[in-house]
Structure formats: structure tokens, C-alpha cells
Amino acid sequence: MSxxxxxxxxxxxxxxxxxxxARMVAPLTERFPQLTIEHAYAIQQRLxxxxxxxxxxxxGKKIGVTSQAVMDMLKVNQPDFGQLTDRMVVNQGGCVxxxxxxxxxxxxxxxxxxxxxxxxxxxxxxxxxRATEGVMACFExxxxxxxxxxxxxxxxxxxxxxCGVFVLGDRLVDPRYLDLYTTGMVLEKNGRIVGxxxxxxxxxxxxxxxxxxxxxxxRLGMSxxxxxxxxxxxxxxxxxxxxxxxxxxxxxxIGSCSVRFD
Numbered sequence: 001m002s003x004x005x006x007x008x009x010x011x012x013x014x015x016x017x018x019x020x021x022a023r024m025v026a027p028l029t030e031r032f033p034q035l036t037i038e039h040a041y042a043i044q045q046r047l048x049x050x051x052x053x054x055x056x057x058x059x060g061k062k063i064g065v066t067s068q069a070v071m072d073m074l075k076v077n078q079p080d081f082g083q084l085t086d087r088m089v090v091n092q093g094g095c096v097x098x099x100x101x102x103x104x105x106x107x108x109x110x111x112x113x114x115x116x117x118x119x120x121x122x123x124x125x126x127x128x129x130r131a132t133e134g135v136m137a138c139f140e141x142x143x144x145x146x147x148x149x150x151x152x153x154x155x156x157x158x159x160x161x162x163c164g165v166f167v168l169g170d171r172l173v174d175p176r177y178l179d180l181y182t183t184g185m186v187l188e189k190n191g192r193i194v195g196x197x198x199x200x201x202x203x204x205x206x207x208x209x210x211x212x213x214x215x216x217x218x219r220l221g222m223s224x225x226x227x228x229x230x231x232x233x234x235x236x237x238x239x240x241x242x243x244x245x246x247x248x249x250x251x252x253x254i255g256s257c258s259v260r261f262d
Contacts, residue, residue, distance in 0.1 A: 006032050006039055012046025015159055018145040019047075022102050025145055029152045037080075040157035041220075047160055048083050059229055060084040061217075062140060063209050064161040065153065066202045066233030074153045079203065081213055082161025084229060090167045095262045096141060098243045104143045104164055104261075105238035108187045108195060108249040110180065110206045111138035111168055112230040118210075120218025128210045129176055131224075135206075137169030137185075137249060137257040140231050142238065166231060171255030178253050181205045185235045187249040195249075197235030206232035 011028060018025045028043075029035050052058065065071055065079045090096055098104075115133035143164030146155045156162045180199040187195035203209045209232045214224050224230065241247065241261050250256040 006035060008039065008042045009046050011158065012043045012050060015043070015047050015145055016050045022100060023145075024102055024147040027146050027150050027152070028155050028158055030150070035154045035158075037154055037157055040154040043158035044082065044160050047158070048085075051085055051087070056085040056087045058083050059086050059089075060231070061213060061224065061228065062161055062163060062166075062231040063202075063213050063233045064156065066209055074151070074156075076153045079209065079212060079233070080153060080157050080161050081216065082157075082163045084163065084166065084231070088163060088165045090141075090165050090259060092167060092170055093258050094167065095260050096165060098261055101141070101143045101164055102145060103149060104141050105240050106187075106247055106259075107140045107142060107234035107238055108185050108197070108236060108251075108257075109138045109140050109234055110183070110199060110202070110232050110251065110254070111136045111166075112175075112206070112210055112232060113172060114224055114226050114228050114230065116226050117223055118214040119223035120215035123211050123214040123218070125205070125207045125211055128207050128214070132175055134172035135175045135178070135180070135254060136172055137251045137255045138231060139167040139247060139249060139257050139259050140234070141165045141167075141241070141259070167257055167259045168229070169251075169255045169257035173254050175207070180207055183254065184252045185249055187236060187239065187247070189239055189241075189247055190245060194239050195236035199235065201235045202233035209233050
């Protein structure tokens with residue numbers, strides 16, 4: 001199978017249709033074994049450009065594959081990123097209709113809200129802290145359009161890093177007064193603890209993850225903008241959810257976040 005047979009626009013449109021219809025598609029890497037990460041980001045860009053054409057607005061970025069366990073699973077040595085739109089926002093304490101999702105899983109994360117632009121390369125941890133207005137507790141509800149989560153890194157990148165929806169918590173806190181490396185998280189599902197973690201689970205620190213993102217985008221001619229929301233990566237394993245589930249997560253020194261599914 002030759003590289004020329006990969007149709008970037010067609011695959012981006014296929015993923016958009018799957019998103020809009022809440023249905024799964026066969027893994028891209030199963031059909032196109034020669035698919036590279038560069039192809040995958042081009043497909044992601046096509047998918048996002050179509051979503052913007054539909055009236056969505058890009059409001060931030062997400063970082064995925066931040067833990068060593070997931071990197072090992074996907075056989076890669078770096079994270080990936082996707083883009084957030086205003087269609088993905090769910091209000092704190094709100095309800096997510098299961099009909100809008102396919103095979104969702106929840107992750108507890110630390111979200112950054114930027115007050116200044118960040119343009120790599122050369123962005124440091126100190127730069128990230130200076131550019132951040134505040135951090136918040138956050139749920140990312142990841143969802144894959146790829147059948148049965150049978151993903152390789154190229155599949156998830158093309159599928160906008162498996163973005164679903166996200167929920168921001170109840171407080172915005174200045175990160176300069178926190179140790180985000182040791183910040184602890186407790187995640188509860190229907191009143192039972194199902195996950196614990198700390199900031200160190202995300203590339204050693206979520207601030208390191210945001211610096212990685214700014215520098216990676218810089219090499220692609222992109223930057224992070226003031227006002228954008230950055231989801232810095234999961235602090236514990238993904239938690240599958242079904243209709244009727246209620247989730248709550250709390251971050252020491254930062255706040256809490258809750259969401260339910262119907």
C-alpha cells in the first residue's frame with residue numbers, strides 16, 4: 001500500500017462524520033499501516049478545520065499520553081496533543097448525555113488558564129508559571145471514534161487525541177503558591193474512590209507538560225494564546241463511565257470538580 005493512498009481530507013471528514021453521528025470507525029492504522037504521526041496531525045487539522053466551519057471555536061489544547069504506562073502501551077516516547085472547542089465544555093456539576101458519546105472514559109486532570117501567550121521553542125517551566133492566570137480541577141471525558149479503543153498513537157492523534165468533553169472545577173488558583181509536583185488528587189465514582197494520583201504522574205509535573213506543549217507547537221509554527229485552557233494530562237488511570245454514573249474529583253489546594261452522566 002503506497003503513501004499516496006492516504007487521503008488526509010477524506011479521513012478527517014470520516015472522523016468528523018463519526019463524531020457527529022456518535023459511531024465508531026475501523027482503526028486507521030489497520031487500514032493504512034504506513035500512516036505516520038505527521039499524517040495523523042494533518043488529519044487532526046482537517047477534522048478541526050471542519051469543526052470550525054460548522055461553527056465551533058477553538059478555546060484551548062489538551063495533552064495526552066503523558067504517563068509512562070500509556071507511552072509504553074502505545075510504543076511511543078512522547079505525549080501528543082489535541083485541540084479543545086467551545087462545543088466540548090460541560091458546566092461544573094452538569095450532566096453529559098450518553099447519546100452524545102460513544103465509549104467514554106473519565107480522567108482527573110489539572111487545567112491551566114493562560115493570561116499571556118506562550119510561544120516555543122525555548123519555553124521553560126518558569127515561563128509557564130508566569131503565563132498562567134490560574135489552575136483548576138478538571139475532568140476530561142475522553143472518547144474514541146476508533147472501534148473498541150483499538151488505537152495506536154497515529155489513531156488517537158488523528159482523532160484529535162481522543163477528545164470528548166471536559167468540565168472545569170469550582171476554583172481558579174495561582175499556581176505559584178502550589179507545589180504542582182506533589183498536588184494530590186482523589187477521584188470518586190458513585191461515592192467510591194476509584195483513582196488517586198499526584199501532579200508528578202504527568203511527565204513529572206503538569207508544568208513540564210505545558211512547557212512541552214508550547215515547545216512542540218512552536219516547532220509547528222503554532223503557539224498557545226492568552227485566555228486558552230490547557231488540559232495537562234491524566235493524574236490516574238482512565239475510568240469508564242455509563243449512564244447514571246456520578247463522578248467527583250478533588251485536588252489538594254486547588255478545588256474540586258463533579259459531573260454526571262445520563
